[in-house]
Amino acid sequence: MTTTDTLDPLVWDPYVRDCPTRALLDRIGDRWTVLVIGALADGPQRFSQIARRVDGVSQKMLTQTLRALEADGLVTRTQYPEIPPRVEYELTAVGHTLRDPLRALEEWAVTHMPAVLAARAARG
């Protein structure tokens, strides 16, 4: 067991107040992270391709999401020295490990949307 007093980097626990896994949960559970990681699942993509796949994402939000994923080592950004320069985003090995859990979330949302809407409607 961990407590806030004995936070041990080897015993991460998001139930503990200051554990950094809690902020990481926010990051990976974010709707844009889920969709961007999903968009990158099949291979490297340019910014414009991701933006098309994640319908309606703003340029600002997509930039912010990709930068955060880069900072966390989940996505790489590669600039190819061409004219005009080509920039591609790609999941890292660690980023790939996130694909299955996030796909499960996506599938849960799609499968249970009717039940959730029914529950909301029942409450009026």
Place this chain on the structure above:
Amino acid sequence: MTTTDTLDPLVWDPYVRDCPTRALLDRIGDRWTVLVIGALADGPQRFSQIARRVDGVSQKMLTQTLRALEADGLVTRTQYPEIPPRVEYELTAVGHTLRDPLRALEEWAVTHMPAVLAARAARG
């Protein structure tokens, strides 16, 4: 394939701009949802028990999270006619189906926290 123009309630798709699964993803990926559903995994709990398990959650945030989960039909709130009144929160059948995907997220965060911290440190 769905598009925003042909949004079909039978074909939910969070990659489509106005699909309600996108907002549902936000809800279920939220750190407090993940931890509260986790806290309720082993059976009904009182507010104070959940608050203790989810170390550091504010009363306001916990109330808000539980109400949202209730509204979506994922958690029930039962008040027992005792003195003092006892109130318990419990996962519904649908709420239980969310447990595995959210546990996978939790486990991902715990497992990959070191890699993410190393990536952040490497960028200085």
